Amino acid sequence: MAAEAIVEKHYLGIGCQPVARRWRGAGGEIDLILRDDTGLIFVEVKKSKSFARAALRVSDRQIARIYSTAEEFLSTMPDGQNSAARFDVALVNSDGQVHIIENAFGF
Numbered sequence: 561m562a563a564e565a566i567v568e569k570h571y572l573g574i575g576c577q578p579v580a581r582r583w584r585g586a587g588g589e590i591d592l593i594l595r596d597d598t599g600l601i602f603v604e605v606k607k608s609k610s611f612a613r614a615a616l617r618v619s620d621r622q623i624a625r626i627y628s629t630a631e632e633f634l635s636t637m638p639d640g641q642n643s644a645a646r647f648d649v650a651l652v653n654s655d656g657q658v659h660i661i662e663n664a665f666g667f
Contacts, residue, residue, distance in 0.1 A: 563605050563606075563607035563650075563652040564581065564582075564591050564592060564605050566652055566656055566658060567591075567592060567603065567605050567650040567652060567658055568581070568592055568594075570650070570658045570660070571592070571594050571601070571603070574596075575596060575597075576594040576595065576596045576601065577594060577595045577596075578592070578593075578594055579593040579594055579595050579600065580592075580593040580633075581593075583629070583633060584629075585628075585629040585632035585633060586632060587625055587628040587629045587632060588625040588626070588628065588629045589629065590602050590603070590604070590626060590629050590630060590633065591603055591604055591605040591650075592605065592650075593633065598644055598646075599643060599644025599645050599646070600634075600637075600643055600644065600645040600646075601645070601646055601647075601648055602626065602630045602633075602645060602646070602647045602648070603647075603648045603649070603650050604618060604622070604626055604647070604648070604649050604650070604664075605649075605650045605652065606618060606649060606650070606651055606652070607651075607652040607653075608651075608652075608653070608654070609653065609654045610653055610654070611651045611653050611657075611659045614651040614652065614653065615649070615651055615661070618649055618664075623665050626647065626665075627647075627665070630645065630647070646662060646663050647663065647664055647665045648660055648661060648662050648663070648664055649661045649664035649665075
């Protein structure tokens with residue numbers, strides 16, 4: 561949870577607005593959902609000793625779960641599946657530094 565707070569602070573610092581924290585749907589949980597002037601941002605937070613080790617913790621199964629959960633969340637939005645959205649991975653190292661990979665899943 562500390563890593564999620566660090567990441568949220570980072571996004572707030574660049575002008576994003578929080579929408580939901582630890583949003584839980586039938587298929588799983590999304591760590592952070594934020595909004596900027598381009599649309600929604602679904603964020604998966606990973607913490608480890610290094611950015612590289614944190615990045616390795618994102619599995620294909622987890623990506624599928626995040627897509628499914630985001631789809632469920634989008635069904636609650638006025639534009640539904642047509643809502644502008646991206647999927648970021650926020651990596652946090654042991655020093656508390658943050659590295660954001662925007663559109664991390666290639667969608």
